Amino acid sequence: MQEPPQFETLHATVDGRIGRLTLNQPDKLNPLGTRPLAEIADAARWFDSTEASIVIVTGAGRAFSSGFDLREFADPAASPDLDDRAQADLGRLMAEAMEQMRALTIAAIKGPCIGGGLVLAGVCDLRIAADDTVFAIPEVDLGIPLAWGGIPRLVREIPPAIVRELVLTCRPFDAEEARSLGFVNRVVPRAELDEAVDELAESLSRKAPSVVRATKRQVNTALENVAPTTGAWADADQLGAAMRDPEARAAAREYLRGRTRA
Incomplete structure (x- = not known):
């Protein structure tokens, strides 16, 4: 087994058959900017080199993830090493790397789970x-489309009419509504989250890894037939166009000002 890689924005560890991927920018509510997206994809590939058959995905501190790093959206110079399209495509590459992992993934979700954070939970x-x-x-309030293959992945879990509503209105919804819609498997008190996830991971880790992997592949194949993500590469073009659109930039700045006032 390879040694855990060193990341700037997350921790990746393995203990026996159970791995953990923890977003680790708690003071910023674990945003998904350029660096975290690339590191999540790298971590997903690293887990495939280990004995992990289950990987728990969570965020440090009080949040799962505040989603796409709005500072990068409002300020293109925040990611000088990437052109607009390459930056916009990192989310898709992250989602695909997570989805293609051999290990079964369990999202332990708490606090804010926003935008791209919801896409990460959804994969x-x-x-x-x-x-x-x-x-x-x-995203729509920010003047950008939901990218990273987020729409087809949501349609796989939630009725399409509800997906339209949630994406277009941008309204928040709580854990119980998410459970009733079929997006989450279970809701537990905050104080019991870690124990509930650990118990599930331990139970699943005792099952034959080859059968767990086969089941994951079978379900993912069926889901791809229901709502394919093969066209998600085009999301980067739409997102990149929005990131160059003055009206979208103005919407992002206004959204950020509103959050600052709140």
């Missing part, structure tokens, strides 16, 4: 949410 195979979780998809 996990199972989801347990704390009762303090607040979901939201604010």
